[in-house]
Amino acid sequence: MGGAALLREEVGWMDVPRRRVLKSAALLAGTAAAGRVAAQGGGNLPPNVPEWMKTQGAPILTPPYGLPSPFEKGVVRIQRTKVPTQTAATSLTPLQDLNGIITPNGLHFERDHGGVPAIDPAQHRLMVHGLVERPLIFTMDELMRFPSVSRLHFIECSGNGSYEVLAPDTTAQVSRGLISCCEWTGVLLSTVLNEAGVKPGATWILAEGADAAGVTRSVPIEKAMDDAILAYAQNGERLRPEQGYPLRLLLPGYEGNMNIKWLRRVKVGDQPFQTREETSKYSDLMPDGSARQFTFVMEANSIITFPSGGQKLKGPGFYEISGLAWSGRGRITGVEVSTDGGKTWRRAALQEPVLTKCLTRFRAPWTWDGAPALIMSRSIDETRYVQPTRAELVAVRGVNSYYHYNAIQPWQVAGDGSVTYVA
Amino acid sequence: MWRRLLCVAAAALAGAAAAAPAPTIYGFGKPATPQEIAGWDIDVRADGAGLPPGHGSVEAGQAIYAQKCAVCHGATGVEGPMDKLAGGAGSLATAKPDRTVGSFWPYATTLYDFIHRAMPFTQPQSLTPDEVYAVTAYVLFLNHVVPKDAVMDARTLPKVRMPNRGGFTSPDPRPDAP
Numbered sequence: 001m002g003g004a005a006l007l008r009e010e011v012g013w014m015d016v017p018r019r020r021v022l023k024s025a026a027l028l029a030g031t032a033a034a035g036r037v038a039a040q041g042g043g044n045l046p047p048n049v050p051e052w053m054k055t056q057g058a059p060i061l062t063p064p065y066g067l068p069s070p071f072e073k074g075v076v077r078i079q080r081t082k083v084p085t086q087t088a089a090t091s092l093t094p095l096q097d098l099n100g101i102i103t104p105n106g107l108h109f110e111r112d113h114g115g116v117p118a119i120d121p122a123q124h125r126l127m128v129h130g131l132v133e134r135p136l137i138f139t140m141d142e143l144m145r146f147p148s149v150s151r152l153h154f155i156e157c158s159g160n161g162s163y164e165v166l167a168p169d170t171t172a173q174v175s176r177g178l179i180s181c182c183e184w185t186g187v188l189l190s191t192v193l194n195e196a197g198v199k200p201g202a203t204w205i206l207a208e209g210a211d212a213a214g215v216t217r218s219v220p221i222e223k224a225m226d227d228a229i230l231a232y233a234q235n236g237e238r239l240r241p242e243q244g245y246p247l248r249l250l251l252p253g254y255e256g257n258m259n260i261k262w263l264r265r266v267k268v269g270d271q272p273f274q275t276r277e278e279t280s281k282y283s284d285l286m287p288d289g290s291a292r293q294f295t296f297v298m299e300a301n302s303i304i305t306f307p308s309g310g311q312k313l314k315g316p317g318f319y320e321i322s323g324l325a326w327s328g329r330g331r332i333t334g335v336e337v338s339t340d341g342g343k344t345w346r347r348a349a350l351q352e353p354v355l356t357k358c359l360t361r362f363r364a365p366w367t368w369d370g371a372p373a374l375i376m377s378r379s380i381d382e383t384r385y386v387q388p389t390r391a392e393l394v395a396v397r398g399v400n401s402y403y404h405y406n407a408i409q410p411w412q413v414a415g416d417g418s419v420t421y422v423a
Numbered sequence: 424m425w426r427r428l429l430c431v432a433a434a435a436l437a438g439a440a441a442a443a444p445a446p447t448i449y450g451f452g453k454p455a456t457p458q459e460i461a462g463w464d465i466d467v468r469a470d471g472a473g474l475p476p477g478h479g480s481v482e483a484g485q486a487i488y489a490q491k492c493a494v495c496h497g498a499t500g501v502e503g504p505m506d507k508l509a510g511g512a513g514s515l516a517t518a519k520p521d522r523t524v525g526s527f528w529p530y531a532t533t534l535y536d537f538i539h540r541a542m543p544f545t546q547p548q549s550l551t552p553d554e555v556y557a558v559t560a561y562v563l564f565l566n567h568v569v570p571k572d573a574v575m576d577a578r579t580l581p582k583v584r585m586p587n588r589g590g591f592t593s594p595d596p597r598p599d600a601p
Binding site for chain 1: 448451454455464465495505515524528529591593594598
């Protein structure tokens with residue numbers, strides 16, 4: 001097992017809060033009897049004074065790096081299915097438990113092909129070579145001296161969603177949780193490529209990670225010179241190890257695996273390099289047996305996160321339907337919501353900011369009458385592309401193309417308020 | 424507001440462009456020496472560019488495979504638990520497509536690239552070029568793509584035509600649905 005994996009287990013997020021809880025428990029020991037009675041009998045509710053107002057709370061810096069409340073311990077990444085190895089695996093973001101559009105760094109979905117390397121940034125280098133005037137090697141300090149940009153973008157695994165019909169108890173996390181959204185800070189790849197001087201005739205770059213799989217993908221030079229970022233920070237802090245610390249490639253709107261983590265090398269060439277990840281993997285098999293190659297863009301998508309699979313409504317009345325929409329082609333221009341299985345649709349409100357290649361939060365008021373309801377959302381982007389139904393997608397691509405599933409995701413609300421997955 | 428700022432910025436850039444050729448060179452980074460590049464430049468392109476000197480036979484590959492690969496890929500490349508390497512011919516257009524090296528991979532050279540960089544799973548980049556060529560030859564033999572007496576090297580490997588070489592389409596035809 002790698003050092004990083006060990007580290008993540010040993011400094012599990014529960015450890016420190018548990019100590020904090022124990023300390024609080026010790027402080028409370030003097031009034032333990034009264035406290036226990038209060039806790040069990042609802043004694044913290046009006047008109048009683050809650051016990052946490054009668055004693056000092058925990059001191060600052062416990063811990064120095066803050067963690068979620070122990071009461072939020074269920075809000076974690078999980079795996080969709082068990083795989084033979086945990087270092088070539090994925091974990092999913094708990095979309096149904098999040099608000100707004102930013103994914104907390106500790107909840108960003110993971111996709112590793114050879115585990116999470118433990119990289120000392122002082123020993124990390126980025127090499128830029130190939131069809132360039134000046135092959136160069138950069139330290140992290142040098143990369144961070146370039147003019148920088150900060151931009152909000154989603155990263156979505158091309159395996160998000162499922163052509164397979166999933167179990168009724170599937171949650172939003174399992175159905176569509178291979179997407180996360182952060183503010184990424186770094187230097188534009190074009191700035192660094194200009195530093196090396198791209199030679200005429202360059203049409204593709206190869207990006208290579210410094211992990212045990214040495215993941216490599218070819219990227220068209222147009223994308224590299226457009227909005228690609230060499231990112232070293234996410235949501236204000238340096239990248240998390242599982243997000244590519246100390247350096248990752250960010251290709252806004254492109255499928256997740258191309259956003260090479262632990263980036264160590266950019267080679268400029270005059271043709272795609274035909275790596276394993278862009279031939280036998282991450283290509284889309286069609287019903288006629290041919291496979292689409294270089295399908296980079298993540299098309300418009302959306303999912304209702306409340307109410308969603310596994311949740312339960314507490315009786316008829318007002319609810320605010322809420323969800324996320326996104327498109328790899330640009331901005332979301334509209335989201336429509338249906339509560340009658342797609343017979344009628346109405347426009348949801350879009351929460352500002354609505355940014356290009358970024359998650360957009362939508363909301364729609366709903367008064368549930370207590371009858372079974374099939375709820376769903378569909379998004380429209382600035383290219384006027386409308387998110388398809390499952391039937392429309394499967395009619396063209398069959399059920400074996402695996403990647404780029406972006407069909408409308410319905411949720412069935414039963415008369416008792418329970419919410420289940422429907423394909 | 425933004426448009427006005429952009430105009431100002433554009434004007435400033437135009438001024439700078441008149442004084443110095445764009446784009447800006449910051450002078451960061453150090454020149455990469457040929458030796459430094461050689462150590463890291465491990466990719467092998469579809470046409471074989473990047474293949475190192477060395478060679479390996481099916482027979483040599485069989486021994487290495489049994490020792491270092493069979494534990495994950497099975498004795499004959501089909502037993503798993505990890506990716507199936509052989510079989511699946513004619514299955515791509517069926518309800519249960521079987522995507523193996525022989526049935527799906529378009530380029531034989533990609534085998535060298537991937538085995539060298541990422542295999543064996545627990546010891547990536549530990550095989551010598553001769554060993555990588557040999558394992559590549561053996562996996563191709565398991566798929567009936569090369570004969571039992573085949574020897575792979577920088578000259579022969581790019582000439583191997585994979586059965587599904589013509590099976591990939593680009594550019595991206597999407598949006599395709601609805």
